[in-house]
Amino acid sequence: MIHLRRSLPLLTCALLGCALLVLFAPGGVLRRGEPPAGQAGRSPYDLTGSIEAAQEYLRRRPGDAAAWASLGRFCLEQARRTSDIAYYGKAEGAFRRSLGLPTGDGLPHIDAMIGMGALANARHDFAGAVSWGERARRAAPYRWAAYGVLTDAYLELGDYDRAEQALRHMLRGHPDLDSFTRAARLEALRGRTGAARRLLDRARAIAGEPAEYAFCLWQLGELAWSDGDPEGALAAYAEALAAEPGHAPSLAGKxxxxxxxxxxxxxxxxxxxxxxxxxxxxxxxxxxxEHLGRKAEARRQYAVFAAQHRLLAAEGAADDLALGRFHADHGNAEAAVRHLRAEWKRRASVEVADALAWALHRTGREAEAAGYAAHAARLGGHNATFSYHRGAIEHALGHTTAARDHLSRALSRNPYFSPAGAERARALLEAGA
Incomplete structure (x- = not known):
């Protein structure tokens, strides 16, 4: 296999040259570095209005497979923007209606297959996403969005070779914002933050609406934060919020x-x-x-988290990764291990490997924890939190030199990575780790 560090930069440069020439040449579609035009403080893409219009159209023409697929896409995007999981069920219903209707060529509607794959990814059913993505790819090899579904799913499954292969198809066929941002994520996982930044800058330059522009700026902010640059991160998040004031990830990042x-x-x-x-x-x-000493307020927020996840579980959408991380630090460490073992069976991703390592450490199973921490590092655990977790595990095992190396790396990479974690890392180092 040609590794990303050699193939992606060359490939994306060639593809980007063609795309950007069209977009930024005199008289082109966009000018470099400008956010998309739109009403201040509001995206011109009104999802609520689009959903209502599609529903009204389908009341009159319920046999239109393409319109049902479009409605499903609108609902899925609304779920992403609002965190309202009720839209997942609405999206699935629309996609399945589309799949059940005849089309001109006699095939199930490809957009609905791709939509089902994207929905499966959103629900953390990554094996299901691969199945839908492969069905769409076989039926229509030149529908590039199918490769996006496959890239996302394989990344979460920890299969970077297949993710890279799918992404390469997407980049060759359709070098756009979706493919560039996915390439940036892969480069970041490989530890190539400079290449990831360049790809996100290119993606931002061709963003078609404020929400897309905000997404790119948020990702740039995350890279700056990961590199221990809160000022740079703050500037990127603020620019994202100038384009899309309600962008929740940028609000939290800021x-x-x-x-x-x-x-x-x-x-x-x-x-x-x-x-x-x-x-x-x-x-x-x-x-x-909690770090500020406002423990009663913190407890209320933790109770909100628990209530939210009871509702998710009742809807059949439990998030074992989030629950495992929460219990490892704030709840029952044995419950954390149970949740994260369940999640590991679904996806062997870097996030799950690190979280399971930490949960095992919290239960005193240090040798097993060290194995998962090492696996996370092999998958691309290039952030301060992962280094801190590994350092604490090595310290518990009595491996002083390794513990000092990982803890120092965490604080060198990002001394602000976590209020409590950074404090604990410094304490371990001062204690002779």
Whole structure:
């Protein structure tokens, strides 16, 4: 296999040259570095209106397979933007209606297959996403979005070779924002943050709407944060929010950077705003409150997390990775191991390997924990939290030199990675790790 460090930069440069020439040449579609035009503070793509219009159209023409697939895509995007999982069921219903209708060529509607694959990824059913993506690819090898589904699924399954292969097809056939941002993620996993940054800059330059522009800036902020640059991260998150003021990941990222810079009041207000839009940030918010000594408020936020996940479980959408991480640090460590072993059976990703290592460490199973931590590093665990976890595990095993190396690497990479974690890493080093 041709490895990413050799193939992707050359491939993407060639493909990007063609795309960007069209977009940025005199009279081209966009000018470099400008956010997409639109009404200030609001995306011109009104998903609620699009959903209502599609539903109205389908009341009159219920046999239109393509329209059902479009409705499914709108619902899936609405779920992503609002964190309202009720839209997953609506998306699935629309995609299945599309698949059950005849089309002009007698095939199931390819967009519905691709939509089912994207929905499976959203629900963390990555094996199911591969199945749908492969069905779509076989039926229509030149529908490039199918390769995006496959890339995402294989990344989460920890199969980077197949992810790279799918992405290469996508880049060759359709070098666009979706393919560039996926390539950036792969490069970041390989530890090539400079290449990832260049790809995200190119993706941002061709973003077609404020939400896409905000997504690229948020990813750039995440890279800066991972590299221990809270000022750079803050600038990127702020630019993302200028394009899309309600972008929850950027609200949370901005709050995280503000906390690192000592702007505590702004950070707390930012986290509250992020949680109001996307409850997935509630634990991060609670951890800052707890670090500040506001334990009663933190407990209330942890209770919100628990209630949310009871509702998800009732809907058949339990998130074992989130639950495992929560229990490892704030709940029952044995429960954390159970959740994360279940998740590991579904996907052998870098995030799950690290989380399972940490949960095992919290239960005292250090030798097994070390194996998963090493596996996370092989998969691309290039961030301070992973290094801290591995250092703490090595310290528990009595491996002083290895513990010192990993803990020092964590603090060197990003001394702000976690209020409690960074403090603990420093304490271990001072104690002679």
């Amino acid at each position: 709050a995280r950077a503000e906390a690192a810079l000592g702007r505590t009041g702004e950070a707390l207000r930012g986290y509250a705003a992020a949680v109001a839009r996307a409850p997935s940030y509630v634990v991060e918010y609670a951890e800052l409150l």
